[in-house]
Amino acid sequence: MTETIIQGLLLGGLYCLFSLGLSLMFGVMRLTNIAQGDLIVAGGFAAISVAPLVGGHFVMAGVVLLPVAFAVGYALQRTVLNRTLGKDPLPSLVVTFGLSIVIQNALLELYSADPRSLDAGELATGSLNLGGDIYVGTLPLLILVAALACTAGLQLLFSTTSLGRAFRAVSDDREAAELMGLNSAKVYSVATALAFVLIALAGLFQGLRTTVSPADGPLLLLFAFESVIIGGMGSFWGTFVGALVLGVSQQVGFKFDPGWGVWFGHLVFLAVLLVRPNGLFPKTKG
Amino acid sequence: MTAPFLQTVGLRAHYGDAQALFGIDFHIGEGETVAVIGANGAGKSTFLKSVTGLVRVAPETVLIDGRPSGGSVPGDIVRQGVALVPEGRRLFPSLSVEENLLMGGYARRPGPWSLQRLYGMFPILKEKRKVPATSLSGGQQQMVAIGRALMSNPRLLLCDEISLGLAPIVIKEIYDALPAIAAEGMSVVIVEQDVMVAQRVSQRLYCFQEGRVSLEGASDGFTREQISQAYFGI
Ligand SMILES: Nc1ncnc2c1ncn2[C@@H]1O[C@H](COP(=O)(O)OP(=O)(O)O)[C@@H](O)[C@H]1O
Ligand SMILES: [Mg+2]
Numbered sequence: 001m002t003e004t005i006i007q008g009l010l011l012g013g014l015y016c017l018f019s020l021g022l023s024l025m026f027g028v029m030r031l032t033n034i035a036q037g038d039l040i041v042a043g044g045f046a047a048i049s050v051a052p053l054v055g056g057h058f059v060m061a062g063v064v065l066l067p068v069a070f071a072v073g074y075a076l077q078r079t080v081l082n083r084t085l086g087k088d089p090l091p092s093l094v095v096t097f098g099l100s101i102v103i104q105n106a107l108l109e110l111y112s113a114d115p116r117s118l119d120a121g122e123l124a125t126g127s128l129n130l131g132g133d134i135y136v137g138t139l140p141l142l143i144l145v146a147a148l149a150c151t152a153g154l155q156l157l158f159s160t161t162s163l164g165r166a167f168r169a170v171s172d173d174r175e176a177a178e179l180m181g182l183n184s185a186k187v188y189s190v191a192t193a194l195a196f197v198l199i200a201l202a203g204l205f206q207g208l209r210t211t212v213s214p215a216d217g218p219l220l221l222l223f224a225f226e227s228v229i230i231g232g233m234g235s236f237w238g239t240f241v242g243a244l245v246l247g248v249s250q251q252v253g254f255k256f257d258p259g260w261g262v263w264f265g266h267l268v269f270l271a272v273l274l275v276r277p278n279g280l281f282p283k284t285k286g
Numbered sequence: 287m288t289a290p291f292l293q294t295v296g297l298r299a300h301y302g303d304a305q306a307l308f309g310i311d312f313h314i315g316e317g318e319t320v321a322v323i324g325a326n327g328a329g330k331s332t333f334l335k336s337v338t339g340l341v342r343v344a345p346e347t348v349l350i351d352g353r354p355s356g357g358s359v360p361g362d363i364v365r366q367g368v369a370l371v372p373e374g375r376r377l378f379p380s381l382s383v384e385e386n387l388l389m390g391g392y393a394r395r396p397g398p399w400s401l402q403r404l405y406g407m408f409p410i411l412k413e414k415r416k417v418p419a420t421s422l423s424g425g426q427q428q429m430v431a432i433g434r435a436l437m438s439n440p441r442l443l444l445c446d447e448i449s450l451g452l453a454p455i456v457i458k459e460i461y462d463a464l465p466a467i468a469a470e471g472m473s474v475v476i477v478e479q480d481v482m483v484a485q486r487v488s489q490r491l492y493c494f495q496e497g498r499v500s501l502e503g504a505s506d507g508f509t510r511e512q513i514s515q516a517y518f519g520i
Contacts, residue, residue: 162388165381169389172378175340179370180438181361181393 012247013144017202019224021195028191034096037221038103043203044212073196077189107214115211151240226269232279293349306332321484324494367441375431377419384415390437397439425456
């Protein structure tokens with residue numbers, strides 16, 4: 001059982017990276033990014049395509065990819081998504097849903113339907129002994145540590161920097177923030193740029209750990225949603241814990257029957273929704 | 287008379303198809319305190335929103351230092367030295383008292399106002415600087431709202447019903463602080479429902495009625511009848 005739980009926590013680290021971008025965009029501008037999963041898959045394919053051009057190492061692929069993701073996120077928000085924001089959430093849902101379809105088809109066209117993966121080199125086989133006969137893979141552990149670092153980094157950014165203050169202010173009251181001289185369109189664009197960096201990182205790790213294929217997006221989006229909602233909207237640590245809960249639930253289900261993993265995750269998600277409709281760590285209103 | 291710092295000329299404002307202001311002529315000079323009174327729905331808040339860029343208006347209908355500024359984004363207006371204390375305060379609930387004040391300084395205009403100076407003026411805010419702004423009492427929240435506007439070092443401070451919902455003693459405290467705030471030549475527009483308060487704190491006043499100016503002149507130059515007629519119409 002310990003083994004199962006550890007595997008679940010490691011899987012949860014990956015789910016946390018799937019969901020932080022979603023949590024960030026929703027938190028700052030109440031935008032639900034339906035294309036989240038497909039963007040993760042696109043990030044994975046982009047890493048697979050870039051790696052051979054930069055010497056084959058995934059770290060180099062990341063170094064190239066993450067700044068590009070930042071720029072793409074910024075530009076997408078500035079040119080398209082900002083126009084969809086308003087009191088009505090429907091336009092942004094429709095546009096990101098459309099984006100999701102476009103990405104799926106573009107990936108299918110470019111890469112065919114075959115699952116592909118990114119070579120992790122020596123990391124793929126490495127493992128660490130946690131004492132006794134418990135071993136964990138180096139790569140899954142690295143992913144969990146990265147998730148922890150990203151969550152802590154986001155939380156610090158939000159609570160201690162002037163950019164974080166601007167994120168919270170536009171989220172609270174966009175008009176009042178503009179009265180202070182903030183350009184909310186720019187603030188939103190920086191938020192999406194950061195979300196896209198997290199998305200690219202998630203895609204890179206997904207490609208390293210398992211495979212990506214053009215049709216994977218919706219399922220990844222579902223895992224991201226479940227993590228965010230289990231944890232409670234608007235709290236990054238909540239998202240982190242929500243992702244771990246989902247990862248462990250899936251692993252436990254998988255242990256009973258390989259076909260039950262994902263289903264068990266859904267059941268736990270529904271159970272949490274029933275008992276705590278606002279998630280485990282709902283944002284406390286001031 | 288000094289040249290007006292801010293002037294509106296035939297200002298009209300709309301919400302969609304509904305017109306809320308029908309040609310407001312208004313001016314305020316350096317160091318002046320001007321009151322705007324009027325019944326609910328007369329257009330007082332819309333007037334302040336039009337001046338600060340929250341409601342879009344034609345460029346030449348708002349002049350700041352003689353330059354057409356109507357329809358500018360709110361950020362440009364605050365950088366020109368016009369700050370609004372909005373109706374209902376609109377503090378940021380997820381920000382602490384101090385963070386709210388710092389947001390007010392976002393425009394980075396140079397001037398006398400700083401956290402230190404505000405804390406000197408309202409010591410209670412220093413004591414509570416770490417707590418969420420919206421956990422304060424109504425009067426203290428209003429101090430934060432005023433302080434936040436002052437942090438932009440405005441030349442003109444627009445106050446929209448800062449006494450709304452506050453106890454009389456708190457209202458008095460806030461209005462008593464006003465002369466000290468305006469001591470360095472800052473101009474102030476006070477929007478008030480309480481006519482007596484408005485007359486007491488201002489040199490000139492405007493009365494709005496259904497989106498038009500119904501009375502204008504020296505604050506102490508009107509009889510009760512004149513004001514109540516301008517306020518309610520007949
Ligand atoms: N956001 C809005 N959308 C549509 N109409 C509005 C809005 N705000 C105010 N109004 C209308 O504009 C008119 C003036 O309102 P307002 O400026 O708030 O008056 P006051 O501040 O003097 O009470 C009223 O008829 C009001 O119903
Ligand atoms: Mg009003």
